[in-house]
Amino acid sequence: MRGKDVLTITGFSRDELERVFDEADIMLSALDKGGSLRILEGYVMATAFFEPSTRTKLSFQTAMLRLGGSYIDLPPEEASSRAKGENLADTIRMLDSYADVIVIRHRVEGAARFAAEIAVHPVINGGDGTRDHPTQAMIDLYTVRKALGKIDGLTYGVLGDLKYGRAARSFILGLSLFKPKKVYLISPPQLACRLDTLQLLEEKGVVYEETSSLAGVISELDVLYVTRIQRERFPDPTEYEKVRGSYKVSMEALKGAKERLVVLHPLPRVDELAFDLDNTRHAWYFTQAAFGVPVRMALLKLILKG
Amino acid sequence: MERELRVSKIKDGTVIDHIDAGRALHVLRILGLTGAEGLTIAVVMNVPSQKLGKKDIVKVEGVALEEEQVSKIALIAPSATINIIKDYAVVEKVKVQVPALIEGLLKCANPNCITNQPREPVKSRFKVSSVRPLKLVCEYCGTELNQDDAIRQLTGGAA
Numbered sequence: 001m002r003g004k005d006v007l008t009i010t011g012f013s014r015d016e017l018e019r020v021f022d023e024a025d026i027m028l029s030a031l032d033k034g035g036s037l038r039i040l041e042g043y044v045m046a047t048a049f050f051e052p053s054t055r056t057k058l059s060f061q062t063a064m065l066r067l068g069g070s071y072i073d074l075p076p077e078e079a080s081s082r083a084k085g086e087n088l089a090d091t092i093r094m095l096d097s098y099a100d101v102i103v104i105r106h107r108v109e110g111a112a113r114f115a116a117e118i119a120v121h122p123v124i125n126g127g128d129g130t131r132d133h134p135t136q137a138m139i140d141l142y143t144v145r146k147a148l149g150k151i152d153g154l155t156y157g158v159l160g161d162l163k164y165g166r167a168a169r170s171f172i173l174g175l176s177l178f179k180p181k182k183v184y185l186i187s188p189p190q191l192a193c194r195l196d197t198l199q200l201l202e203e204k205g206v207v208y209e210e211t212s213s214l215a216g217v218i219s220e221l222d223v224l225y226v227t228r229i230q231r232e233r234f235p236d237p238t239e240y241e242k243v244r245g246s247y248k249v250s251m252e253a254l255k256g257a258k259e260r261l262v263v264l265h266p267l268p269r270v271d272e273l274a275f276d277l278d279n280t281r282h283a284w285y286f287t288q289a290a291f292g293v294p295v296r297m298a299l300l301k302l303i304l305k306g
Numbered sequence: 307m308e309r310e311l312r313v314s315k316i317k318d319g320t321v322i323d324h325i326d327a328g329r330a331l332h333v334l335r336i337l338g339l340t341g342a343e344g345l346t347i348a349v350v351m352n353v354p355s356q357k358l359g360k361k362d363i364v365k366v367e368g369v370a371l372e373e374e375q376v377s378k379i380a381l382i383a384p385s386a387t388i389n390i391i392k393d394y395a396v397v398e399k400v401k402v403q404v405p406a407l408i409e410g411l412l413k414c415a416n417p418n419c420i421t422n423q424p425r426e427p428v429k430s431r432f433k434v435s436s437v438r439p440l441k442l443v444c445e446y447c448g449t450e451l452n453q454d455d456a457i458r459q460l461t462g463g464a465a
Binding site: 107130 | 427
């Protein structure tokens with residue numbers, strides 16, 4: 001995996017993902033013991049986030065620091081040369097000459113792939129446009145493995161914005177690398193999965209069903225992945241208002257659910273995930289966010305050192 | 307008396323045969339020919355073909371095709387053959403090939419694709435996932451283009 005660009009979740013094989021997860025287990029136990037590791041001492045990571053981020057950026061930076069490395073961060077637009085009109089290609093060339101690995105998030109689709117074509121060092125996609133967020137999918141799958149001991153053979157529900165949400169799409173594509181029993185794609189019709197995603201599920205032989213009702217399938221689910229309906233992805237604000245709040249997951253909505261149902265959410269949440277779930281056995285989303293650090297530590301280590 | 311349309315041979319130039327029926331005018335557009343150039347041009351449309359059922363043929367006197375034009379023709383007429391004529395004889399016959407990757411010829415339909423951003427040194431790049439029907443997938447953003455999209459873009463008109 002050394003030197004590998006991380007652009008899409010399907011750019012990884014199942015074996016490679018399992019290697020990341022095994023390494024994440026090692027990182028997690030090292031973190032539990034406290035202190036910092038020195039595995040990436042002397043290495044520099046550049047974070048170039050052209051879109052807002054809390055967890056992704058901070059957990060990458062934390063991961064690098066915990067491994068004994070350091071990071072440089074591209075300043076906000078108004079404080080950098082981009083305010084003078086510098087393009088992405090030149091920005092990436094500069095970061096590539098300063099750092100050993102670049103993590104990029106960009107609103108433009110294909111920005112990470114373009115950056116990877118320019119940069120000599122590996123590029124990690126921290127989310128581009130409405131399509132890919134591969135490291136989030138790794139964390140999500142890892143959380144399932146930690147919570148239920150396996151990823152295969154489970155029934156999944158993926159709920160919310162399946163059309164514009166890159167985290168949901170990447171999670172669904174990530175599942176296609178494993179052998180889920182069934183995947184329910186739960187969304188209002190205007191936010192249903194795009195055709196290319198469904199085609200990929202079919203090619204990989206994943207059993208799936210599209211539905212607009214959580215209540216109809218809740219009792220079957222082992223994992224419920226909830227995503228935010230993202231306002232910024234709607235070209236038309238009235239469309240956003242129509243679906244906002246219509247897919248709220250609360251204790252009431254989970255009536256009839258399995259005892260061990262695992263609820264995941266890439267966060268941040270708006271009003272799709274009620275606070276009354278937070279202290280229940282179903283709430284895995286804060287643990288999921290915490291796993292962002294060991295999983296990204298594992299990935300950085302494997303990419304930079306093998 | 308044989309009631310068949312005859313098109314006379316050309317001395318030097320190019321014959322594009324086995325064009326999908328109804329697409330000869332698109333081929334002329336790709337070649338940038340309007341007829342006003344004064345060249346001898348023969349366009350034969352919807353004639354019987356063993357391979358295609360029906361086909362079009364374009365004959366142009368005094369024109370040799372550029373590589374980019376051949377690539378574009380391949381996208382709208384993937385079975386086309388290009389015959390180079392010298393002194394009334396076919397001196398070279400080439401079947402067009404749809405390449406696995408189409409670079410720089412077409413524009414991605416997604417305005418939010420990196421290839422549509424101003425001031426970025428990047429060419430569009432599509433993977434050909436199917437030739438018939440034509441299906442192209444943007445390597446950067448996954449957006450699909452079909453046959454009609456390709457015709458529209460390459461000829462600047464309706465498919």
